[in-house]
Amino acid sequence: xxxxxxxxxxxxxxxxxxxxxxxxxxxxxxxxxxxxxxxxxxxxxxxxxxxxxxxxxxxxxxxxxxxxxxxxxxxxxxxxxxxxxxxxxxxxxxxxxxxxxxxxxxxxxxxxxxxxxxxxxxxxxx
Amino acid sequence: xxxxxxxxxxxxxxxxxxxxxxxxxxxxxxxxxxxxxxxxxxxxxxxxxxxxxxxxxxxxxxxxxxxxxxxxxxxxxxxxxxxxxxxxxxxxxxxxxxxxxxxxxxxxxxxxxxxxxxxxxxxxxx
Numbered sequence: 091x092x093x094x095x096x097x098x099x100x101x102x103x104x105x106x107x108x109x110x111x112x113x114x115x116x117x118x119x120x121x122x123x124x125x126x127x128x129x130x131x132x133x134x135x136x137x138x139x140x141x142x143x144x145x146x147x148x149x150x151x152x153x154x155x156x157x158x159x160x161x162x163x164x165x166x167x168x169x170x171x172x173x174x175x176x177x178x179x180x181x182x183x184x185x186x187x188x189x190x191x192x193x194x195x196x197x198x199x200x201x202x203x204x205x206x207x208x209x210x211x212x213x214x215x216x
Numbered sequence: 217x218x219x220x221x222x223x224x225x226x227x228x229x230x231x232x233x234x235x236x237x238x239x240x241x242x243x244x245x246x247x248x249x250x251x252x253x254x255x256x257x258x259x260x261x262x263x264x265x266x267x268x269x270x271x272x273x274x275x276x277x278x279x280x281x282x283x284x285x286x287x288x289x290x291x292x293x294x295x296x297x298x299x300x301x302x303x304x305x306x307x308x309x310x311x312x313x314x315x316x317x318x319x320x321x322x323x324x325x326x327x328x329x330x331x332x333x334x335x336x337x338x339x340x341x342x
Contacts, residue, residue: 096237096274096276097239097314098237100316107233107316107318109233109235109320111223111224111268113223142237142278143278144270144271144272144277145272146270147273148222150222150270151270152268152269152270152280160321184326186325186326186327187325187326188323188325189323189324189325190226190322191320191321191323192321193319193321194235194316194317194318195286195317195318196317197316197317198315199312199313199314199315200310200312200313201312
């Protein structure tokens, strides 16, 4: 991933975030293929806005995907392949995971490059 | 950090999350000291529930802190030392950052160890 694409290009709030915190199991167990397929499927899903993801060398990781609405998250979850991956992932890929579904109410950042076609700097001041 | 303490021990929703995505600058620039002090200050703040944090070898990181309310986040932001760190951090520690404040509406995980004193497995079914 390039430096710029690490950051999701999200619109002005409100929108939704799925915060997925996890600890990997030892070994790959076909995880790489699954993760790539899941990312492709998410990107094709209506309402998908973007994703940010990091995993440390110790196996702990955080992935935050952004969605237009709670409905778009529900539709993604209902996706057959995703459901299959979730079922398998419980034992195979993750020792432990936590999923939190949250409504983003405010957002700001620097440099302000996020909101294409909108005024830069809106919603600033930490 | 131990494997178990990587995960924040959060209560049943609703509560708030501050999603901080960032790319570090090159060099330490006293970042380690600042990060440690900020973490200590957050932990003392009323309404602080916990934090999860990962930074990859490439300098991109995600830190999610959890809070009891929007008011507790506002109080933390008003903290003098934190404000100072934010002002300095813009140029010194981060090439780019995005902050999103979100209300957690649902949460679930495996194994279900999160909600002490509450029934395990509530809010399951991905």
